[in-house]
Amino acid sequence: MPQGTPERTPDDGLTTRQRRNRPLLIIHTGDGKGKSTAAFGLALRGWNQGWSSAVFQFVKSAKWRIGEQTALEQLDQIHRDTGAGGPMEWHKMGSGWSWSRKGGSAEDHAAAAAEGWQEIKRRIAAETHQLYVLDEFSYPINWGWVDLDDVVDTLTNRTGQQHVIITGRRMPAALIEQADLVTEMTKIKHPFDNGQKGQRGIEW
Amino acid sequence: MPQGTPERTPDDGLTTRQRRNRPLLIIHTGDGKGKSTAAFGLALRGWNQGWSSAVFQFVKSAKWRIGEQTALEQLDQIHRDTGAGGPMEWHKMGSGWSWSRKGGSAEDHAAAAAEGWQEIKRRIAAETHQLYVLDEFSYPINWGWVDLDDVVDTLTNRTGQQHVIITGRRMPAALIEQADLVTEMTKIKHPFDNGQKGQRGIEW
Numbered sequence A, B: 001m002p003q004g005t006p007e008r009t010p011d012d013g014l015t016t017r018q019r020r021n022r023p024l025l026i027i028h029t030g031d032g033k034g035k036s037t038a039a040f041g042l043a044l045r046g047w048n049q050g051w052s053s054a055v056f057q058f059v060k061s062a063k064w065r066i067g068e069q070t071a072l073e074q075l076d077q078i079h080r081d082t083g084a085g086g087p088m089e090w091h092k093m094g095s096g097w098s099w100s101r102k103g104g105s106a107e108d109h110a111a112a113a114a115e116g117w118q119e120i121k122r123r124i125a126a127e128t129h130q131l132y133v134l135d136e137f138s139y140p141i142n143w144g145w146v147d148l149d150d151v152v153d154t155l156t157n158r159t160g161q162q163h164v165i166i167t168g169r170r171m172p173a174a175l176i177e178q179a180d181l182v183t184e185m186t187k188i189k190h191p192f193d194n195g196q197k198g199q200r201g202i203e204w
Helices: A016-020 A035-048 A067-082 A103-107 A109-126 A138-142 A148-156 A173-178 B016-020 B035-048 B067-082 B103-107 B109-126 B138-142 B148-156 B173-178
Strands: A025-029 A053-057 A088-092 A131-135 A163-167 A181-189 B025-029 B053-057 B088-092 B131-135 B163-167 B181-189
Touching: A025 A035, A025 A173, A035 A053, A035 A067, A035 A131, A035 A163, A035 A181, A035 B035, A035 B067, A053 A109, A067 A088, A067 B035, A067 B067, A109 A131, A109 A138, A109 A148, A148 A173, B025 B035, B025 B173, B035 B053, B035 B067, B035 B131, B035 B163, B035 B181, B053 B109, B067 B088, B109 B131, B109 B138, B109 B148, B148 B173
Parallel strands: A025 A163, A025 A181, A053 A088, A053 A131, A131 A163, B025 B163, B025 B181, B053 B088, B053 B131, B131 B163
Antiparallel strands: A181 B181
């Protein structure tokens, strides 16, 4: 290299610190277990950083409560009581979104999914959270309930420090393309293969 | 099927309920992210069931504390204060196991790993916990610090209701063979590929 020529730096207009702390779009996909569980595990890290985190469960039948919800809500309570960690919200579509007054929307899954996405868009525009978990979000996109181009556009142009984790099988290629970190969970062996049923503490 | 012939039931001497709640050996392997994070996420479910859980981090350099440790220890504190959830222990090799008095053992990684495994064996024999997370346990096995046959034998013959999750790359085939549930985490895309460094809240 000729003397005096500066080393090449990325042409992205960012400082080194900004580049290091670039907000990530993370995808957990594949047919194996652990996609959602690892996303909720990441929420533990965010909580410990004092981030504001929100989980949005796009599951039709999520009227029941999984263990992670109870545990993460306890961490939110600790934050409120002591100031440790960060705030943590948990919203699920199955029983009607908690912020929604339309009690009947849970009956119309397409409308409920679209409503969930509109709320997430508003929050991303307002930079409400540092971490968003969009759990099983590939399904409403694949079923045409949420517009893929709108999702890609919103995530591509989001401002500030907002990490987004999306889980689900058959993730649209346009989201994989846009993502910074993509992990595929592959089933090698599962107890269901031997006729064993799901059990408490493992499946929920 | 001739009338009067009973339906075939598994010849394992278990009741249906016992078969349903069979303790699992779970493995998270592969080169992708999410192996440990999903294991710690499962610990949230166990906590919510009131199980006694223990994490053993077999990481040479785990002198630092990851976010999950702080968050899970907070849940242990909630259990102690209010009785909600279950007890949760977190042990790591990097700073010397917390139960060990040998301050110097952290210098000798092989001895420290063997010591960790001996303690886990004692606890499994005593049925101390309902959930064990043996984090990055494939490494000390592959390095010959912990005997594979001993691990397989101990896990195969464990009694009671003890779930065991083992994480790490290059999981020995004998453990995969023995496991009930195996998920491989595969890297599709990672920010390190573009020269980005690890960041707070995502990597730890």
